[in-house]
Structure formats: C-alpha cells, structure tokens
Amino acid sequence: QKFNCTLVFVAMVGEEQGLYGATNLAKRAKEEGWNVHLLMNNDIVGNSYGMETDIKDNKSVRVFSEGVSPLETPAQVAARQSAGTDNDGKARQAARYIKEVAERYVDQLEVKLIYRRDRFLRGGDHTPFSQQGFAAVRITEMNEDFNRQHQDVRTENGFKFGDLPEYVDYNYLQKVTRMNLSVMSNLALSTQEPENVVVLTAGLTNKTALKWDAPKGKTPAGYYVLMRETTSPFWEKKFFVKENAATLAYSKDNYYFGVQSVDENGHESLVITPRAGR
Structure with a gap:
C-alpha cells in the first residue's frame, strides 16, 4: 500500500525520568519544520482489568486530548473566546477523528473521549508535542491495574507484581492496535487538510x-x-x-x-x- 505521507513509529526513551526522548523529538520536529499531522501516544494499552473496582472491560479505550493550545497568542485567545470554540482545538478535533474512524473499522471497541490532557498525577510523551503546537493525544486502556505499573517484578505474600506477559489481554491489545492502524491508514491515504x-x-x-x-x-x-x-x-x-x-x-x-x-x-x-x- 502506498501512502500519501510518512508513517513514523517511535519508541520513546526516558519517559519515566522526565519525558526526555519525546521532548527532544518534539523540539527537533519543530525546529526542522516537520509537517506532523497527528501524534498518537499509546501508553498503557494492554490491560482490561480495573483493580479496586474489579471491572473487566475489553470493549472501551480512552483518548485524552487537551482543549486549548499552550501556544495561543492573545489574539487567538480573544478569537476563541468570541467563537466559543474551547473544545475545537487541534487535539480535540483529532480525538473526534480517531473515534469516528476507529469505530468504523474495529468491531466491539468504543472510543471514549476524555477532555483533559492526561490523568491526574500522570503525564505522557504526547505532552511535549502539544507544547510545540502539534496535534497530540494519549491513548490508554479504560481501566488500570496499578499492580502492573511502576512496579519491580516481584512476589509478595504469594501475589505477583509487575508488568508481566501473563497479565496482558491480547484480544484487547489487538483491538487497540487495529484502532491505531485504521486511523493512521485512513489519514495517510487522504489528501491534506483544507x-x-x-x-x-x-x-x-x-x-x-x-x-x-x-x-x-x-x-x-x-x-x-x-x-x-x-x-x-x-x-x-x-x-x-x-x-x-x-x-x-x-x-x-x-x-x-x-x-x-x-x-x-x-x-x-x-x-x-x-x-x-x-
């Protein structure tokens, strides 16, 4: 398949230490004038079980998007306030696009639009791209199991901690993967924006x-x-x-x-x- 643009897959480094890899790449993209249409940050997308709530849901995925660009000028702020388009920034428009295209092509997957940049107390590799003015969103599983995040692999009192393969929901993960591929393909096959x-x-x-x-x-x-x-x-x-x-x-x-x-x-x-x- 020949696309009208370049698809780039990146594994960022230094995320936990301070978004170092994403910050460097976003800065480079800005300085070199890359025509970045959309950055989709997939971070924590392989689990369908929610600890504490005991919810098991392999049909929902979240897309986080910020409403207002941090680079708005005073004139742009005034125009947005006059038009009331607080929910129509680049990231929000991209999130709507992701939902429409993903649900068109991926069965039994509902894309939940979350109107904030990220979860409380958390951050991700999409943020440096947003700060450089690019359309950037975060894709994350609907329910999280914190025993599988930020944990050294270990066993305590017979309970296993850590991000281990046996706790990945591979059926759910393939849906999220297909979601990414359908959105990227649809966008890459299209013409550019008016x-x-x-x-x-x-x-x-x-x-x-x-x-x-x-x-x-x-x-x-x-x-x-x-x-x-x-x-x-x-x-x-x-x-x-x-x-x-x-x-x-x-x-x-x-x-x-x-x-x-x-x-x-x-x-x-x-x-x-x-x-x-x-």
Missing part, C-alpha cells in the same frame, strides 16, 4: 457561509462541511461539496462547523475549525 478555512461574518444572516483554499499536494475529490450542536461532543451532520465554499441553511450562531477534505475513496483529512472572516 487551508484558510473561514466562516463569513460580514453581515447578519440566518445562514452560514464558509470558504477555504484547496490543500497542498493531491487534489481532493471534494470536502465535507461538518456541523454539530454547541452542546454536542461529536459531529452530527456532514455536507459534501466539490467547491471551495458552501452556504448552509443553518445559523452560524447556533452550531459549530468544521471542514475536511476527502479523496475519491472516502478517506478524510483531519477537520479544520474555521476562523471568523469577511
């Missing part, structure tokens, strides 16, 4: 007009304009258009919108949140 996406705000109207520029590289077959209620975490409608503009009979005051490109085989790009313009 550019300069704008929602027009020149006058008072009960319709919504959007315009954008074609992406770099391969020409898309068309575009999806996505729409959802302001209280909805997920996209609810998709409108297909072939032009670089669309006018919808829905008020921009009442909904959130996004635009993504799509190729002739239905592979979608990430969604771009429009900025207000004239």
